[in-house]
Amino acid sequence: MKKLYLAMVLMLFALSACIYPFSIQQEEGEFMHLVVSGDILQGETTRITLGYVYPVGTAPSAMRKDYPAGTLKVEGDGGFSCKGEYQYRGVYTFDTSSAPADQRYRLHILLADGREYASPWQGVNQAPVVTDLRAEPAESGLALYVSLDGADSLWNFRWDYTETWEYHADFIPTLMFVPGLPDGDNENPSKIYREPDPSEDYYYCWTSRQSVEPGLASAEGQSGNVVKDRLIMTIPFTDKRISTLYCIDLTVSGLSAGGRAYLQHLHDISNNTGSLFSPTPSDMPGNITCLSDPTQTAIGYVNVVRRTTSRLFVPSTYYRQGYDPESLLYYPDPDEDGNYNFDHVFVNDSPVRYSGDAPTRTNVQWAPKRCVDCRASGGSKTKPEWWPNSHK
Secondary structure (H helix, E strand, C coil), rough: CCCCEEEEEEEEECCEEEEEEEEEEEECCCCCEEEEEECECCCCCEEEEEEECEECCHHHHHCCCCCCCCEEHHHHCCEEEEEEECCCCCEEECCCCCCCCCCCEEEEECCCCCEEEEECCCCCECCCCCEEEEEEECEEEEEEEEEECCCHHHHHHHHEEEEEEECCCCCCCCEEECCCCCCCCCCCCCHEEEEECCHHCEEEEEEEEEEECEEECCCCCCCCEEEEEEEEECCCCCCCCHCCCCEEEEEEEEEEEHHHHHHHHHHHHHCCCCCCCCCCCCCCCCCCCEEECCCCCCCCCCCCCCCCEEEEEEEHCCCCCCCCHHCCCCCCCCCCCCCCHHHHHHHCCCEEEECCCCEEEEEEEEHHHHHHHHHHHHCECCCCCCEEEEEC
């Protein structure tokens, strides 16, 4: 029978926005089209995403423009039941904040077309203890490590994280350019500049991002269910993330052996193929079963977990600026007629400072916009409410 290679992007929205591109080898006629992403989170809101997967080369016009629709429930074997509320783009949320820890749970899916799916009944994998979260200088940069204790019940671990960092521009400008004025105002050339308004303070910014894929660790085969000094990531010393103040919020959960193996399999396929959609013969059954038709299969693995979080702030002690900001300053040159028309450089640049008693067309230094406006590097002026620094 002719084989088809299917490619998909599986988004694990339950713990973080983790994205795994990979390929699956399937017999023709056995097209696995349902994707289930997410975990049941005991003690907090659960998010489950439903999607589709298509064979490589499928024309966009042939792909469905909607998402799988139906009734989703998180069910407990002790009577707990919570119906999913549809949010957007296949995402359903469940209020499992009051779900008892001593029940077993499963995800039940009844699609609008009558197909019925379910994950197996599973007990709650309790949260591990984060015994250490620290940053240390290493040869290649600032290394972040975590140590975990399974507390006599967990052997497999997963972590995700959110990074938040404060940084600042290189310069605070003393002048701002006024675009649109006629060139050649020789009587009062300083009119083309003005003093910055207090609302134009773009020196400090904050930005945040989530991890791309989960970190995995296992203590299976060891004498104790403890993971020590596992590397989370390494940040180069010249990275602006650690230039002022950096924070990592680590979210950790325990996993079943099957859940860890599934995620490890996704990681291996995503990182070890020759190209993004290299055909890789793989069997990805997950733990989602079609109750109404055993020949139907789905991609996904639903764990039942309780999570814990840990936060670490890292000061700018290890930051090494990788460039000289002064070297980026310049004096704009006149055109071939000797006139100074600054409008054409204003789009990407801003004035910084001047030498002399008053600004003129020739004594004001300019800099790339990213040097005087922190927003140009992708950040925001919105400081997190919990951020410890007092400036804005």
